[in-house]
Amino acid sequence: MSADWVEREHKYYQSTFKRNLVMTRGEGVRVWDADGKVYLDLVAGIATNVLGHAHPAVVKAICDQAQQLVHVSNLYINQRQVELAELLYNVSGGMRAFFSNSGAEANEGAIKLARKYGRVNRGGAYGIISMERSFHGRTLATTAATGQKKYQDTWLPLPDGFRQVPFNDLDALKAATTEKTAGVLIEAVQGEGGIYPASSAYMQGLRSWCDEQNLILICDEVQAGMGRTGKFFSWEHMGIRPDIVTMAKGLAGGVPIGAMLAAPRADIFEPGDHGTTFGGNPIACAAGVATMRTIHDKDLLNHVTQMGAYLDSKLRDLATKYPIMSxxxxxGLMRAFDLAEPRAQDVMDRALERGLLITNAGPSTIRFVPPLIITNAEIDEAVEKLDASLAAM
Ligand SMILES: Cc1ncc(COP(=O)(O)O)c(C=O)c1O
Structure with missing residues (x-):
């Protein structure tokens, strides 16, 4: 029974999350709670379960690898890590990987690498410029890089060397650049901030500015990567190539992992500069290899483009019925709409009652980051439930 678990959770787990739903099982785009109720899951671990729940390729990869080698230190080479690095090298056009366990850690690695670049190649520069409304993680440095005051205020003073500028505003970025700036950190499509894509003109201008000024351009693809936008990396839509790319969330289909990829120009870590105990663990990398191969073999990038357009058209139809939506x-499958009032929690609660999991991005924005395998029929079902939820408000 859910109620017992809720009580035990409140007793034994710190109050970091406000939650009352106990999940026990998942399959495809569906999850079941401890009382046996089934939900259509358009949250997907917040853009993490890219192949849905219990995908056979991921399950098999985990089980096979667990029987061979669960963990071995990064003092030694593990084959799955090399295989995943090779796949990422190929999709990124020649970037070498470093694996961690989370998105925040991937960004920490990227910040360190940019700082090393600044120290060596830009007269000791160490500063990172990031964007207002961005989200880069919960460690102290990534909190300092995150452009939302609500995540920062309690933890002041934050590490030095970070500042934020308005998104999609090249003049502001240029004005903020000083001789101390080492690099720029950006989500080409902002996720937690509310699903805002950067314009191609801005990203191209940013790329040129970084080249001119000898700055490192870091793209945080933790949420928008792994095919979520219909291309493997979201920056591919904008016709640019970053120097460093960070990934996590969907990379191993739900198993904890992070990756920091570096193009040759930025690939300057040497032994001893950076490290990790668990990062690139054989199980995580086996799951990552299976996830990446499935995305490729099932042509999921095209599928995402089609399903994204379908979800968009269904939501636009719904908006004609509910003026509260705008x-x-x-x-691709990274979508959002705003509510005229800060009632996102209300919408989510009503959807939950009807067996639909959706998430928000702030108090007035509903966000959709479903598994990339979602079908037309599942989108229809989700939109029907959303329709009923909005009607009940
Ligand atoms: C764009 C982006 N970067 C970084 C992170 C942090 O990732 P993690 O929670 O794995 O540390 C997130 C998490 O939502 C994210 O959306």
Whole structure:
């Protein structure tokens, strides 16, 4: 029974999350709670379960690897790590990987690498410029890089060397650049901030500015990567190539992992500069290899483009019925709309009652980051439940 678990959770687990739903099992785009109720899951671990729940390729990879080698230190080479690095090298056009366990850690690695670049190649520069409304993680440095005051205020003073500028504003970025700046950190499609894509013109201008000024351009693909936008990396839509890319969330189909990829220009870590105990663990990398191969073999990037357009058209239809909905936006299966009032929690609660999991991005924005395998029929079902939820408000 859920109620017992809720009580035990409140007793034994710190109050970091406000939650009352106990999940026990998942399959495809569906999850079941401890009382046996089934939900259509358009949250997908917040853009993490890219192949849905219990995908056979991921399950098999985990089980096979667990029987061979669960963990071995990064003092030694593990084959799955090399295989995953090779796949990422190929999709990124020649970037070498470093694996961690989370998105925040991947960004920490990227910040360190940019700082090393600044120290060696830009007269000791160490500063990172990031964007307002961005989200880069919960460690102290990534909190300092995150452009939302609500995540920062309690933890002041934050590490030095970070500042934020308005998104999609090249003049502001240029004005903020000083001789101390080492690099720029950006989500080409902002996720937690509310699903806002950067314009191609801005990203191209940013790329040129970084080249001119000898700055490192870091793209945080933790949420928008792994095919979520219909291309493997979201920056591919904008015709640029970053120097460093960070990934996590969907990379191993739900198994904890992070990756920091570096193009040759930025690939300057030497032995001893950086490290990790668990990062690139054989199980995580086996799951990552299976996830990446499935995305490729099942042509999921095309599928995402089609399903994204379908979800968008269904949501636009719904918006004609509910004037409270506006600001339909997104790319691929990364979509959002705004509510005229701060009632996102209300919408989510009503959807939950009807067996639909959706998430928000702030108090007035509903966000959709479903598994990339979602079908037309599942989108229809989700939109019907959303329709009923909005009607009940
Ligand atoms: C764009 C982006 N970067 C970084 C992170 C942090 O990732 P993690 O929670 O794995 O540390 C997130 C998490 O939501 C994210 O969306």
């Amino acid at each position: 600001g339909m936006r997104g790319i």
